[in-house]
Amino acid sequence: MEIANAFALLTNFVIIPSITYGAQLSLSALGVTIVFGILRFANFSHGELMSFGAMVTILITSLFQTKGINIFPIPTALLALPIGIIATIAIALLADQLIFRFYRKNRSKPIIFTMASLGLMFFMAGLIRIIIGPNEYSFADGARFLISFRDFKAITGWDQGIAIKQTQLITLVVTLIVVINLLWFIYKTRWGKAMRAYSDNEDLALLSGINPERVVLLAWIIAGALACVAGTLYSLDKIYKPFIFTQITLPVFAATIIGGIGQPIGAVLGGFVVAFSEVAVTYSFKKFLTYLAPTNWEPQGLVQLISTDYKYAVSYIILIVVLLLRPTGIIPGKTT
Amino acid sequence: MATGMTCGYGGTYIVNDCALWVNKGEIAVIVGPNGAGKSTAMKAVFGMLNLCSGSVVFNGDDITHLAPQERVRIGMGFVPQNRNVFVSLSVEENLEMGAFISDSNVSTLKEQVFELFPILAEKRNQLAGNLSGGQRQQVAVARALMTQPRLLMLDEPTAGVSPIVMDELFDRIVEIALTGVAVIMVEQNARQALEIADQGFVLVQGSNRFIDSGKLLLANEEVRRSFLGG
Numbered sequence: 076m077e078i079a080n081a082f083a084l085l086t087n088f089v090i091i092p093s094i095t096y097g098a099q100l101s102l103s104a105l106g107v108t109i110v111f112g113i114l115r116f117a118n119f120s121h122g123e124l125m126s127f128g129a130m131v132t133i134l135i136t137s138l139f140q141t142k143g144i145n146i147f148p149i150p151t152a153l154l155a156l157p158i159g160i161i162a163t164i165a166i167a168l169l170a171d172q173l174i175f176r177f178y179r180k181n182r183s184k185p186i187i188f189t190m191a192s193l194g195l196m197f198f199m200a201g202l203i204r205i206i207i208g209p210n211e212y213s214f215a216d217g218a219r220f221l222i223s224f225r226d227f228k229a230i231t232g233w234d235q236g237i238a239i240k241q242t243q244l245i246t247l248v249v250t251l252i253v254v255i256n257l258l259w260f261i262y263k264t265r266w267g268k269a270m271r272a273y274s275d276n277e278d279l280a281l282l283s284g285i286n287p288e289r290v291v292l293l294a295w296i297i298a299g300a301l302a303c304v305a306g307t308l309y310s311l312d313k314i315y316k317p318f319i320f321t322q323i324t325l326p327v328f329a330a331t332i333i334g335g336i337g338q339p340i341g342a343v344l345g346g347f348v349v350a351f352s353e354v355a356v357t358y359s360f361k362k363f364l365t366y367l368a369p370t371n372w373e374p375q376g377l378v379q380l381i382s383t384d385y386k387y388a389v390s391y392i393i394l395i396v397v398l399l400l401r402p403t404g405i406i407p408g409k410t411t
Numbered sequence: 412m413a414t415g416m417t418c419g420y421g422g423t424y425i426v427n428d429c430a431l432w433v434n435k436g437e438i439a440v441i442v443g444p445n446g447a448g449k450s451t452a453m454k455a456v457f458g459m460l461n462l463c464s465g466s467v468v469f470n471g472d473d474i475t476h477l478a479p480q481e482r483v484r485i486g487m488g489f490v491p492q493n494r495n496v497f498v499s500l501s502v503e504e505n506l507e508m509g510a511f512i513s514d515s516n517v518s519t520l521k522e523q524v525f526e527l528f529p530i531l532a533e534k535r536n537q538l539a540g541n542l543s544g545g546q547r548q549q550v551a552v553a554r555a556l557m558t559q560p561r562l563l564m565l566d567e568p569t570a571g572v573s574p575i576v577m578d579e580l581f582d583r584i585v586e587i588a589l590t591g592v593a594v595i596m597v598e599q600n601a602r603q604a605l606e607i608a609d610q611g612f613v614l615v616q617g618s619n620r621f622i623d624s625g626k627l628l629l630a631n632e633e634v635r636r637s638f639l640g641g
Contacts, residue, residue, distance in 0.1 A: 265507070268500065272508045275497045282491070283558065284483050284512035 081366035083227075083235035093347070093354040095243045095312055098250035101346030102305035103323070104330035105257065105339055106298040112274035112337035113294035114175065116188030119324060121302055123199035126320035127166055128303025129310045130207050132159035133214050140216070148218035152311050153245070159307060164299035170195055171295050179291070196321075203317050212315040215242055242312040253304055254343060257297065261339055266293060274337060322387060326353065329390035333397050335404030344405055352393055357383040424463070425451045427617040431595065433562070433610060438584065438594045440625065442601035442638060443614035449597040450492060450566050452614065456595070457489050457564060458482055469562065484512060488560030492567045492597075495551035498540030502531050505539050505550050509557025517557075524553045527583060545576030549583070556587065563587060565596035581607050602639050605629050613638060 103125060110118045135155035145151045174191050218241050220226075227236035261267040266289075273280040273290045281287065306320065313319075330349045334341025359379035368374070381388065397404065425448040433439035441449045454460055456467055458479045466475045474482060479489070497505050506524060510517045525532035528549045534542065539550050548568055555563060568584070569577040577600060585607050588594045598604035605611050608625030613634060621634055628634050 265511075268504050268507060269511060272497045272500055272504070275499045276494055278491070279495065279497060279554075280508070281480055282483060282489055283508045283554070284480060285508070 077366045079231075080233050080235045081363050083231075083233055083237050084363050084366065087224075087235065087237045089354055089358050091237070091239065091243060093351045095246045096354065097347035097350030098246050099305055099309045099312070099346075100326055100330045100350050101343040102250055102253060102301050102308070103327040104334065104342035104346045105254070106301035106305065107327055107331045108334070108337055108339060108342040109270075109294055109301075110298045111331070113270060113290055114179075114188065116185045116192065117328070118298070119189065119192045120170070120195040120199055121298070122320040122324035122327065123196050123203065124163060124167060124299065124302035125306030125309070125323070126203050126317055127199060127306075128159050128163035128299070129306035129315050129320075130203055130317075131162040132156055132303065132307045133207070133212050133310070133315055135159060136214050145216070147216075148241070150215050150217040150242070150245070150311060152214055152216075152307060156304065156307055160300045160303045163303035164296050166199075167295045167299035167302070168292070171291065196324075200317065200321060207317070209317055212310070214315065215311050217241060240312070242308075246308045246312055249304060249308060253301070257301075258339060260297075266290075270294065325387050326350075326390040329394045332394060333404055335406035338404065338406040341404055341406035348405075349390055349393060353386050353389045356380045356389050357386050425617050426455055428465070429614065429618055430622075431456060431612055433593045433595045435561070435593050436588055436591045437609035438588045438596070438607055438625075439610040439612065440601075440604040440608035441595070441597045441612045441614055442604065443612075443620070444638065447614040448617035449614050452617070453564060453566055453595070453597050457487060483558055483560075486559070486561035487564065488555035488558045488562070489564045490551045490555045490566060490568060492570060496539040496547050496554065498538065500539060501536050502539055502542070502550055503535040505554050506531075506557050509554035510559075513557070513559060515559070520557055520559070524556050527556070527586060528553050545572040545580070548572060548576075548580060552580075552583070552587075560592060562593045562595065565594065567597050567599055569598065569600055577603065602629070605639075 103121065106124070107118055107121050110116070110121070132152055132155045135158045136150075136152045139145065139151050139155055144154065146154050174195060175188060178188055178191060221239045221241055221244055222237065224236040224238040227238065228234070259267075261271060269280070269285045270290050270293060272283065273285055273287065277287070280290075309319075309323070310316075326349050330345035331342055332345070333348055334343070334345030357379065359377040361374055361376070361378045364378055365373045427448075429448070429452050431439065431441065431452060441452065443449050451460070455462060458467070458474070458477055458481075462475060466473055468474065469482075469485065469487065472485075474485070477485075483489070497508060500508065503521070506521050507517060510520055513520065525535070530546060531549055531553055534546065539547060542550065552563075552565065552568060555565075565584070569580055572580070581603060584594055584596070596604070605625040605628055608628075611621070611623055611625045611628040612619060613621040613628065621628060621631065623631065629639070
């Protein structure tokens, strides 16, 4: 009984949130890693791209809501998502045409691309605040819980319950569909292989007749779509706030580097590593240990390694440890 | 095919009034001391650097101003000296990338290439980066063959491979030429390369020093003394 309660507690507060957050980070890191693989620079504007995608989805969602269009019990946001994806891809391609293509033609160094993406990040952050403002938006409608805390307790008779929010399940299902399709595209199709070939050896790809502008176009389409899906899922599950997406860039980059830069499967793994560490390190294990410990041995403190205020520090620490011990990441990635 | 080529990097001419040519089904070999501009001459033929003067003619057409990618499309296959395979792709995917622009049936083409390089058929699912040096060179040549070139250009295909593998590679190159492909290659192993060469070019300081058939160059006393080590 005590063990069951401890298990339920851990599942509800650590495992389920980590998996959900990990899935959201994985999708974001995939976008960063694909842009890095093809265009060879760290795209700092990816967080704002996510924010932009989520913003468009929110605007379309509220439009649908006022018109009474919905797909109850599934959130209206999923209906608006395709439009958000198209808008995000459009702005990514526009940014590429206006900014990055210029540096590509000049064969600029990666650091110049990175700095340009930093500028783009600030520009987009401003644009988003002009359009939607700096406030929070909660736009999840439809059924809220698949299994509520209370129902679970009623069914099992345990003291602790496991609640599964609908948005958590949606995050997982959508992530699964997106990742499987993306990996299939990259590893099995002609253009996917061409992207990997181009990422591996640009000159030889040219000698094989692969059109570099086509590959770059594809990379932005994929990155834009991934950013919009990740941004929407994150804000649907938690809340939409423009400022969050500036902060989330750090765990996303940590996930990308931990997985091995330019490695799609690595990015997915990296996302989960960061999410689990972040949640586990900032979770207070007091209650959990109380269930397991013999009577009177309950811990006095919170048994929380660090306060949740420092959760972004976790990404930093993992990042530094990985760079010190295994600089290439889980799956050896690119170095330049 | 290429005449009066003069080119170089940053104002200094590395290749000076140099001429190279090869006919269908024949093998031309470029030899010469280090720094003679062999690879540079080859790159110039492929359009990887601009000519200051001279011209490149392929199949009767002047292609002096064509970009390298365009040259691949009209039937020139190039195997660079370094980084000539996609290391993170499997052997089979390397070949598929070679046939990227080809409209014809990729799988029949692949089978033909696998027939020529049986070892690659065995290792088709391995990453090219995990192969030995000799096998990698085979992948590199095989990838270029998948573009169905009429002219195959090889920049030191035997660099860093063992003598046995080198003999085998040369055998394959002869077989490729027998199918009607023109082959032009730069080689460090001058003696062995000239043995299979229909046409030999000895380059010194970016200019033609000797042009003759491979056999005659091997018999030439001066060539042997100066370039083949006795």
